Amino acid sequence: MAQEILDERVCERRELLKKAYSISQLFEIGRWLKIAYFDKFLCCWEIDEDEASMEIASKITDDMLKQIFQNYKPHERIVFRGKYYLLSNGKLSLxxxxxxxxxxxxxxxxxxxxxxxxxxxxxxxRGGVIDLDSAREVIGxxxxxxDEILSDLENFGILTxxxxxxxxxxxxxxxxxxxIIDAEIMGASKKTPMISKSAGAKAGENNKLTPYLRREF
Known part of the structure; x- marks a missing residue:
């Protein structure tokens, strides 16, 4: 079990590094950490992004990860919300x-x-992406x-x-x-009966939803 958690953490750390840094930054970080993999290449364009990220992720601790984020500025506006790591406004939380x-x-x-x-x-x-019209098709x-539900999902820290x-x-x-979401909503769906798109539309027409949702087209 402990090994599974460790492997899961390393994989998430790899995804965090890939998302937060460019390939040139990964190359610099690998050289700074003196990881042997990076000595085989003359420049960043020769390395494989997945391999480079995993090489770093598998050879560092969380304390070293914090040091990386202190020394190297991640991409602006990048958001990472994982089980073990949270990155928001350039700040890393373990x-x-x-x-x-x-x-x-x-x-x-x-x-x-x-x-x-x-x-x-x-x-x-749908792969984690939705627009306003597609959302309307779902809930009617x-x-x-x-739009307000989507905005709330954003404010609640679920969507970006x-x-x-x-x-x-x-x-x-x-x-x-x-x-994280899958585990939580699967539990929620067992407790709360789901309503269909048509049922959602009918409820809206009959004004049976909360007052918050009683609006006109």
Missing amino acids: EGAQALINDGIRKLKSKYGSLGILLLKAIIE LTKADT LSYVGGKYREWSVPKEAFS
């Missing part, structure tokens, strides 16, 4: 995002009930109501706004958060 995400899902259930879980589950099933509510182009927006779930 406590992970599990408590943050689980609390966000509890807030989602409290405010929207099974409708919120239905939407979140659909986002995960007005644009304004759907990943693309904005004119009036078009996309939200996404960080891939490293999938397992």
